[in-house]
Amino acid sequence: MPKTPPGQTRNRVFRFVRDCLLRGDSPSLREVQRHFGFRAVETVRAHLTALVEEGRLVKEPGRARGYRLPKRQSQRQTKGQTKGLSAPVPEWSAGRLQPVPLLGEVAAGGFEEAIENPEGNLPVEIPDSRDLSDYFALRVRGESMSGAGILPGDTVIVERRGTPVSGQIVVALLEEEATVKRLYLGQGGMELRPENPDFDTLRPPPGSCRILGRVVELRRQVR
Amino acid sequence: MPKTPPGQTRNRVFRFVRDCLLRGDSPSLREVQRHFGFRAVETVRAHLTALVEEGRLVKEPGRARGYRLPKRQSQRQTKGQTKGLSAPVPEWSAGRLQPVPLLGEVAAGGFEEAIENPEGNLPVEIPDSRDLSDYFALRVRGESMSGAGILPGDTVIVERRGTPVSGQIVVALLEEEATVKRLYLGQGGMELRPENPDFDTLRPPPGSCRILGRVVELRRQVR
């Protein structure tokens, strides 16, 4: 019955469980017991319940393998580190994962044709309230939106639902070519503004342009 | 006893279990049963064992909640059924998709603490050759990389493997703060260059900086 200094074993137990959980694998009490060579399950349980009380772990009651890492609360509101506007925290993992068709660049060939022949699918999380068929993905071609952090080669995920709203980043279909621009609706009609001083604002005559949808997510493979 | 077309329920079960797993939460048979309203556990077990045989899931034997996403992508062989029907949305497979822990911003509080309090999990596709524990995700805080199209609020997925290479975009740990910069290794030591003229290049003295990993993907939720 080797007794260790207070808190030492507890930390080792915590690190072990944490590493398991980061691997996506919640350990059972007896697995922890075996790993440390304890001769009683209760030893592990004591440690884990203590860790829960300390707030270092969280337990879902009535579940086997129910220990979790606590979600981090937004504990930094007093920090004042938000110089200017703070970026909105994205809500990942809110809906279900669905295969959104990746249409490619949609330059030559036409949009309708691209819809029929997607290049592949992208796992995208979409809200429960939406339908999978409202979404598609496109690869960005030009530099015209680089000022908004949208670079050539990036993939944008587009939701084609609802009416276009002024100020949104949209995908527009102009003469069988899809382009990403920021949409503005004024008295003079529709404006498609690039976010790059080297490009000009487009003012397509009514009827010559179709808004395919609004950009809801962006993904980039680095290197 | 409503009977569904062959394979249909199986796919729905698969998607449900896959989404659970990507959230880092392996469901029990009875949880799946409840979700679908089956009146027998065995129904679920039959589906899951079939999914394991098809290679779409993997099971760790003798464990409660032992179903996992397969490391290797068994390409979907959907034998028959490929009739020229109305473009059935191809099921992208959950092969190398794995739950990567999202650590948050890691500004105040320190990195080690952030590892212990992830905000959640992000479904990320990682290569077969890599291990899940080599990845984590972070939210970007400052404007210092906006020239590279990395904006505040974006989420970067980081691979912490191998030696840092000059020219890569990396996450560096400086005094308990994680920052995204482009790394340059010269004779004068390490340089961390922002990609924004308003920020200065950092030249941390040796030993005061740890490279946590390299940015491999970027995600942004628009609006």
Add this chain to the structure above:
DNA sequence: CAGCATAACAGACATTTGTCTGGTATGCCA
């Protein structure tokens, strides 16, 4: 039609896993 495969049900059963109750030893401190 018979034969076969699949989808689903029903309920018993076995294993895994968490929980409880009580005990021993050690160190700290008033």
Add this chain to the structure above:
DNA sequence: TGGCATACCAGACAAATGTCTGTTATGCTG
């Protein structure tokens, strides 16, 4: 010295969870 807290052990127990065996439909196919 006697509490008192902590670390750990021992074993029984109960709840959660996976496994098995058998049954009823339904559709397909030769």
